[in-house]
Amino acid sequence: MLASSHEGEAGGSYLLRFLKAPLASFQDFLFLAGRAFGNILRSPHYYDDVFLQMDLIGVGSLPIVVPTGALSGAIIALQMSRALSTYGANSEVGPIVALTLVRELGPVLTALLVAGRNASGIASELGSMQVTEQIDAMRALGTDPVQKLVTPRLLATATMLPCLTVIADAIGWIAAYLIAVPLLHLVSSGYYWSSSWRALVPNDLAQGLIKPLLFGIIISLVGCYYGLRTTGGTQGVGRATTQAVVSASIWIFFVTFLIDKIFVNL
Amino acid sequence: MPDSPPSPMVEFEAVSLRFEDTWALHDVSFKLHAGQTHVILGAAGSGKTTLLKAVIGLVRVDRGSVKLFGEDITAMSEHDLYPLRGRTGVLFQEGGLFDSLQVGDNVEYPLLNRQIGEHNNKTDSSSAETQAREALRFVELEQTFDKFPSEVSGGMRRRVGIARAIVTEPPLVLYDSPTAGLDPITANTIMALILKERDVRNTASLIVTHRYQDGELMADFRYDPERQELVRLPQDGGSRHRTRFIVMKQGEIVFFGTRDELAASSDQYVKRFVRHEE
């Protein structure tokens, strides 16, 4: 009792310390987020930019999302087969794979990959535009950089990340099947599919889609935020890129934690 | 006199602005009237770029007031600033050309941009292209219309920047270090363009430069449209009095005056920006 409450406190202060730097600029970030969302309904709409970004972020991320999804499915199946066999529960491999992928690994792994690829890409692109005064030029020529740059990236990432996650989940599920059924003969093919599908309740599917939606929002806004506040020339661009990936990744874990807490209590 | 019309185009009153612990601008006051040129000199980091950005509200000042075309923009919203910015051309120190757009599209951008405001009649794209070509011809770069900014030289990019700054024929143009980092010949070409723009269209301008000779050119020469070249102004009067010099030091204006006053200054810092006669 005592030990656990003590542990909780230490965890809390550690978390606060860890989040101190992001909290300092959190207000600016929220302000940017507010403007980016506010612009969704306001004209002018830069549809071309939205589609361009969807292509860059969605289609462009497939080459890393597909193999990672496949490998994580295969790895879960391999690891679980050993654990399950000690309990004589080989037949449960399908449900375990499905739940792990859909609830947790699919969204988080995909988001981390996309954060590494696109939070950095967005931050370096907007950062270079900032240090070469293209952002100032935009404002001088009457274009709102949030409307033109941030909102399209927000829309594109928030819609593409759930799609990528579904694809990663599906590929992982198939890869796990290939390990569990043809390779290890843990269960029959029919039972693998039917048992794993039955294991998923709406709550899991909701988690599996809400998470990537939020992660998409985080990745795009964090990338834009660090990009737009870049100072100090090309070195500054490098710094902004690193900061964007680090803080997007931390936020992804933090939000996962929050959502899990909410859904566990449901 | 055209020198002192009632309302200046730009007016700074005791403007201060700080970044963290440095004053980028400190108690800066000046006026720029229609048709006038102010040449801004000063050491690196003395606040020259910040001053230009404050003119069109790209940076917000902490104290004092900034007026642009007679309107107080100190606390104006970004949206309300767009029409005023639409009447100001800017050449940025770092170029500011959109590298995702071709040269021609860069120059057309100010014409086509609808967000600038209702009172700027929408230009259709064919007349925008004509105007953009004309602006590029002005800087003698029509052949680069379909190139990307990364595909032309640094001096050419500077000229494209000038074309974009003047394509809407604004009454006020801000040039941030138009000749920095260029060889003397290219630098003189660019200064000739700036003088041509000033004298053909009688624009007011603020020019930041590291080269004293740029200021000398602005003060002592004019563009002669018939002979298509720069000619020296008569020593006494003429348009010489339209050019003023500002010297900045750590965010403050330490000198304001004519070229002759600048040359006669005994201040050690100010003297650094005057060419010494050999």
Ligand SMILES: Nc1ncnc2c1ncn2[C@@H]1O[C@H](COP(=O)(O)OP(=O)(O)OP(=O)(O)O)[C@@H](O)[C@H]1O
């Ligand atoms: N975005 C910013 N964040 C923090 N400090 C800044 C920023 N922009 C400018 N400064 C600081 O403000 C001061 C004035 O900068 P400014 O760019 O106006 O100088 P400058 O006179 O244009 O210099 P240069 O001749 O090198 O272009 C400098 O000390 C600079 O470090």
Ligand SMILES: [Mg+2]
């Ligand atoms: Mg500067």
